[in-house]
Amino acid sequence: MKLKNTLGVVIGSLLASSSLSVLAQGQGAVEVEAFGKRSFTESNRDVTNGNLFGAGVGYYLTDDVSLNLSHGVYESIEADLLPGGSNEKDIDGTLSTVEALYHFGTPGAQSLRPYVSAGVGHQELDNTRTRGQDKTTFAMVGAGAKYYFTEMFFAKAGVDVMHSLDTENTEWQAGVGVGLNFGGSTQQVAQVEAAPEPMPEPMPVEEPAEVVRVELDVKFDFDKAQVKEESYGDIKSLADFMNQYPQTNTTVEGHSDSVGTDAYNQGLSEKRAEAVREVLVNQYGVEGQRVNSAGYGETRPVADNATDSGRAINRRVEAQVEAETN
Known part of the structure; x- marks a missing residue:
């Protein structure tokens, strides 16, 4: 499955990078993450709630603002093919998003950084009763927090509210994830080893009167x-x-x-x-x-x-x- 291949690449990257000590936060940093979310849909869409699994990448424009792209695949979501839910069928679906995140707090190891987000998402569901293929564009806002166990490794939890620009439906998702942060100005400064300053001439010590x-x-x-x-x-x-x-x-x-x-x-x-x-x-x-x-x-x-x-x-x-x- 595409989902397993995507998650395998992300998880493999996390494990392969976990031993690196050069990763750091700051402007210019890149974050990659793997996530799982529970999606809660409007009842009039004739689809059940489901799970979304995926991965994302973000780029820090400043120490606090990042631009994030993500792609996820729906699992355990079903469509009512007949009115009244008498005939249900597993369906395929994806959600791709572009969001800007503003982080609070100070970058660093063992730091908690709450965030707020805003952006857009495009969802595609196949084999639904209402349209056959259901395509929806969402306006999205969200909030959550990241905890950085080290300069590079973090866990994340958050909630997103999604308002459809096509059907006026409002849905929401709650999820968790893990990721890596690397690159950035903090790391670059840390790698530059300052030249030792010359030792000052010892000044004569005057005994206090x-x-x-x-x-x-x-x-x-x-x-x-x-x-x-x-x-x-x-x-x-x-x-x-x-x-x-x-x-x-x-x-x-x-x-x-x-x-x-x-x-x-x-x-x-x-x-x-x-x-x-x-x-x-x-x-x-x-x-x-x-x-x-x-x-x-x-x-x-x-x-x-x-x-x-x-x-x-x-x-x-x-x-x-x-x-x-x-």
Whole structure:
């Protein structure tokens, strides 16, 4: 039979090509497929529903649009030779189509690409009761999806609605198929082996600068601005750091608790800041222009002034210095 010969050629091509790795999708690609469909006819045509088996070929005008040709042979379709279906006979028939398909999604392996289609088809049925030979031209629209297991091999399922331009009948078909996609711009680009680029000259790697930081917190007795002996060690550590990094500067900030008037506490905080500055400059040798002092009175508490312990924490001088090291 013609059908068996056609399917044999298509299936043989699929098997022979399945081991090729150069197949690809894209503009300029060619697809071949084998399909089977169930055809549902209008009752007034005096023919039964049947199966359509065939093959097709498509050419991709772009990555998404293809032009497809197909030819199929009807099987298991019968015609009523007498009214009422009292005498039935197997008939021969073919359907040839030309369709344009628009694919959604991205080409590639393991990708699902839904599509819509539109085109025309020509059907010929022999030995029908109504005409002897029944020839019909269809306008066709359809939708479906293809799943690409690899760049080349895909399975397909879809539905086509066919409207006869001769008899105004509307019929439809549902089917599945398998196929191969090969050629195309994607494959051509993949086959061009890019020349290796010259290795760039290694650039010297700069180690990121590390930031080092020293903080000072000197506590004072109530209503006093004298630096306590126990605080000299911390002040010396700050001075040593500044002498090690001569680009650094600092501001020592004096604070008080809330006991007393605002004006009195402001003056007391300034005296405390100046006392620490004098130790840094006069005793430990930090240049005077690198050390500033400022008083903030009771405006910046860090603890609760309602308690003795909180007020003791607030009677303080703070300073901080940071520098970058390589």
